Amino acid sequence: MAQLSLAVLGGSVCLLGLSGCGVNGSTSVNAAQLRVIDATPDAGGIDIYAGSNVLTYNLGYGTITSYIPMNPGTYTLAADATGTKTALSSVRASLLNGKQYTLLFSSVAASLQAQVLTDQSQPAPTGQIALRFLDEAIYPGALDVYLVPNGSTIDKVNPILTNLNFGNTPTYLNVPTGTYTLYIVSAGTVVATTTVPMYTGASTTYPSGSARTFVLLDQQILTTPSVQVVMANDYDSATATQ
Numbered sequence: 001m002a003q004l005s006l007a008v009l010g011g012s013v014c015l016l017g018l019s020g021c022g023v024n025g026s027t028s029v030n031a032a033q034l035r036v037i038d039a040t041p042d043a044g045g046i047d048i049y050a051g052s053n054v055l056t057y058n059l060g061y062g063t064i065t066s067y068i069p070m071n072p073g074t075y076t077l078a079a080d081a082t083g084t085k086t087a088l089s090s091v092r093a094s095l096l097n098g099k100q101y102t103l104l105f106s107s108v109a110a111s112l113q114a115q116v117l118t119d120q121s122q123p124a125p126t127g128q129i130a131l132r133f134l135d136e137a138i139y140p141g142a143l144d145v146y147l148v149p150n151g152s153t154i155d156k157v158n159p160i161l162t163n164l165n166f167g168n169t170p171t172y173l174n175v176p177t178g179t180y181t182l183y184i185v186s187a188g189t190v191v192a193t194t195t196v197p198m199y200t201g202a203s204t205t206y207p208s209g210s211a212r213t214f215v216l217l218d219q220q221i222l223t224t225p226s227v228q229v230v231m232a233n234d235y236d237s238a239t240a241t242q
Helices: none
Strands: 004-007 032-039 046-050 053-059 068-070 073-081 087-095 100-106 113-119 128-135 143-149 161-164 172-176 178-186 204-206 211-218 227-235
Touching: 032 046, 032 053, 032 211, 032 227, 073 113, 087 100, 087 113, 100 227, 128 143, 128 161, 128 227, 172 178, 178 227
Parallel strands: 004 227, 032 100, 128 211
Antiparallel strands: 032 068, 046 053, 046 073, 073 087, 100 113, 128 172, 143 161, 143 178, 178 204, 211 227
């Protein structure tokens, strides 16, 4: 059975060679915010552009950049093979002032897909957290996702997502604030106390009002298909409590 491992990445990539670490000198005060996720397992490093401006060079698989301030407007956002002008994929998107976005590159290099997702930039409802799961793992097949509260076990709860497939249409799910362990199993698994999940995360406390995105990725190994999970902070309230 495939094994999963957890990596929590909070990259600090910013614009290279541009004033103020933003496109056309934008700042976070009057800007859209854009981060980039490289979820393509075989493209190698990629260079990311907004029009003719470079957002980051040599972005690696499984990397999530920090948010980059962008002047509001419409952009052609593209990925080139690192050090070349070989275009792999592009998407045209309008970025609005005060909004947060994720530029996601996924699938294999031969059919690389680019899409822009709108991220949650406001608190979850009182007493809740907002979680979004992006299945960008090509090879393991459909998955069920469990979020098990502290003190409980996987056989005592229902999955929060079932039959999650590659390229799923992402939405945020609101769940009560608390401490949880993330488990992932093959879709349709009838769990019991003896079930060995494909993936078991660390027990994590999520601040009230926070929003998180989890990205499921293929693990780069030479034997059986496997998945890794990266987590990104979408939103934390300035007054967040555990």
